[in-house]
Amino acid sequence: MSNAARILNPALRSKIMSADEAAALITPGANVGMSGFTGAGYPKAVPLALANRIDAAHARGEPFRIGVWTGASTAPELDGALAKVNGFAMRLPYQSDPNCRKQINSGEMEYTDIHLSHVAQYAWFGFLGHLDVAVVEVAAVLEDGRLLPANSIGNNKTWLDQADKVILEVNSWVNAGLDGMHDIYYGTRRPPDRRPVPINNPGDRIGDRYYTIDPSKIVAVVETDSRDRNSPFTPPDANSKLIAGHILDFLAHEVRRGRLPRNMLPLQSGVGNVANAVLGGLIEGPFEDLTAYTEVLQDGMLDLIKAGKMRFASATAVSLSPDAALAFNNDAQEMKKSVILRPQEISNHPEVIRRLGIIAMNGLIEADIYGNVNSTHIGGTAIMNGIGGSGDFARNAFLSIFMTPSTAKNGAISCIVPMVTHVDHTEHDVHVVVTEQGLADLRGLSPKQRAKVIIENCAHPDYKPALREYFTRALEESPGRHTPHLLDEAFRFLPEWKAQQASRAAE
Template structure:
């Protein structure tokens, strides 16, 4: 793989200058000029219009691909304008709903606004908005929870139907019409390639220093024409820094000046720190045993406070020269990149707190040399995860005695967010680790149960389970050996005797002795939760 140096476009090199005409330096005029100076294609500059005008291109029943991944890089203006249009139409008694496809979760201005307006019929592949989640769980919206690495492939195969229109946020438009991607790429390449029409939002709050941080690979193909993807190191550049779009398909360009809607991460609590400590000690043990190199293997980390705690534990544990091949870079990973604990990180999106955004913008030249943002069909590609030997670290809702993991549902029926990319890394990575506190809801719920109420990751794909109680290494164990290990190391003391009692009786009374279960009792813990609000027996 040849060494690649970031090449910044003329747009970034020249920067932006404000109009010095007296009386025209009001903040809104300055912002407008900043956006206009990011649009260097004459034909596309002629398609600038308001979000309300752009939204008229979206018609009822359309399948719309929108940018956005974990609250970053999503369109800010057109979805809000569209929601207003939908509400007006439904006020007149007209049905107006869409099939909405994204990279992952977005933000209230997109998922929340459209869901509240009743404007979504179908949604994939991941979500986290409370309004959208509630409507999905009430059966008002069809939701397809799918591995993030498979969305582009499903779309190219035609499983999701025709993509009528794409709405994509970008940081700028080059003179030749290529697009500087924003803070996430997700499925944007696929939407731009396949959509009949395209609306671009050019957001001037996204730093132009992003230019050169992206790597868009256009070499994927459908079977039987596939070739190996030429990526052998997390930091390899195998594509180009910009997204392509046919200017003739672009029907509107909308100027925006709005930040990504990102939450703050709370400092790791004692439980998270204990989980992190168990996992860090395990990784050190694997190094001593010769199963991992001193700088580990490329890390994949899910989103959340426990993931941040684990990353902080790696820094405090003296690890260095690390790499990451993951989906999302959040504050914990950014801090490791800032201190060069991680020397190179590949992802498809940034998901930073407001403080993290400020740090990223202040030192963007440092980060541009150490971060590569890719389409999620590459960041989550099974071929690459297997080749690189990634260490996957993801959260879960619950695990059962035999190592099956539920990462998406409460009591088997109510979706929380979705499987995201955890399955891409659990199935294909070198080491799949799942982490959770041993209990939830002040002890009313045990996160270690006899049988999970919904299976996202089977026992065949789960290597390590970690709670604040300890770590269970399930590699090389039979089902009953796994059960004993999980009970002894991961269960909360309040629930450990109950789990041991269930397992002992299952070993005695189950018809099959390979994976013993009492079928009439296996989900009774969840039944108690639904009926009484607690898994504890009366």
């Protein structure tokens, strides 16, 4: 479909302009809601033009920074470009760009890390301030002014509703055959007028196929023809395969015990190579008729659908490797029979997650011996990416599984530690911890029982002696014996222990 055929509303065709002209409509200090979720459906042209405009203003000595709100992470053309020119005053709710990360951790950029299910309601409640402009990628503009969404929904509905001015990027690369894949729910309410979200199965459709917007709010339409920039997933390494094997064995055990049905329960999976390895393992596993209720559709879920193992997947965006993204776009007409894309306030809705009984699988940076999980910070002070939707799912899941290799930095760092340096998911929300070494089922265990199981099943052999020693001394010396800790040693024990071991070996 040509660009001309993508913009059918005559009034909006009169607002077609260049990206530079559209970017000129964004003023310094504005809060801008941009589309984009895990590298899908982000605007391709206006952010680059805006970055050039900001850079030129700074060269003249003029201040020019903006607040940017998205669904989740975007791409170098958005986050990277604006960070390079110091264009962010505030960024929320999630990012994964190295330039952003550097500026956040150096204190140059403010960053608010938010549960993804909370973002839209925070905007509606007025917690985030006023939204001045929305820049949203769509696949087409219908004759009556309604908008056909692209490859991600995220918070787009809320940005279109709330912004004073709207700039559209109409991307003709996106296959218009995905018309019917989206489910835009307009039934959310603010307290005290809330009603249950009427989803009882991942495939339930409860909303509209299109965004509805007052066309008078649209101040610019920019035509693009560009695919999303996605990074390829690396083939699963030996540790990822071991982690996947432990999880699949555990799920099979739960089926045998009668705690899961034979087709399990709807799956949620975080983004990454380990998560894809788990999904890949399901293709060879005994489970059939699977479903997913998750944030993002990854390569592994796409493969499960094509293999006939997964019947249906609900998400808010696709997060695919370049080859898989091209295949998904080409097969959009067929894929919409098995895939539904929703706003992230629905894909991550705690009520729906609890009702459906989700099996949640997410990654971590470090877990401590009592089951607390840090998924966002390095050394307790430097942000990596953000909590994303892992908290939405972990707190409300039927099964909350966290997975990681047992060590990082080629074995220099243990990912199982006495006490995490930052807590994102408390021990109360973590049911299972998995590394390549094994799996710790923490359900129904006391803190001291959890510590023993995590150390013995999940810690790397190089670090088990240190963790055992710490726990043994904590049992004897801690003032409180319910969750024994040596608080003056918890954050420095392992590095010091490893240095001592190296020194002894040198002797």
